[in-house]
Amino acid sequence: MKNKIKIIIITIAIFCWQLPTGIVAQVKTNDSSLLSLKTNTEELKVRQRGGELQFSFPRLQFKSALKIVNTNGWMMKAIMVDEGLETITVSTSNLPKGIYQCVIENRTQKFMKKLFVQ
Numbered sequence: 001m002k003n004k005i006k007i008i009i010i011t012i013a014i015f016c017w018q019l020p021t022g023i024v025a026q027v028k029t030n031d032s033s034l035l036s037l038k039t040n041t042e043e044l045k046v047r048q049r050g051g052e053l054q055f056s057f058p059r060l061q062f063k064s065a066l067k068i069v070n071t072n073g074w075m076m077k078a079i080m081v082d083e084g085l086e087t088i089t090v091s092t093s094n095l096p097k098g099i100y101q102c103v104i105e106n107r108t109q110k111f112m113k114k115l116f117v118q
Contacts, residue, residue, distance in 0.1 A: 044056075044111035061108055063082060065081070068090070071099050102114075
């Protein structure tokens with residue numbers, strides 16, 4: 001009798017443990033407001049000219065955040081970019097030489113590019 005109760009409890013626990021995952025997956029596939037962002041690396045172009053980085057990207061639909069992150073994961077610069085822009089220039093005067101990940105992101109767009117600051 002005790003064995004049957006243990007088996008029933010374990011079965012219910014496994015069922016309950018997997019239940020939320022199934023519900024979340026169903027909600028995500030049926031609710032268009034929860035669509036994931038597509039990250040595009042080809043659409044963000046970065047040129048280094050002297051002590052500046054020139055970013056070119058498709059027209060931003062919303063106010064966005066430009067983040068420059070070093071290889072240790074530290075955010076070295078964060079700048080708000082207005083909607084409707086397609087280019088922005090950022091000074092590299094306080095960035096040491098090295099490899100960085102640049103991300104421009106808003107609620108519907110996300111662009112990423114790795115770059116080497118010389």
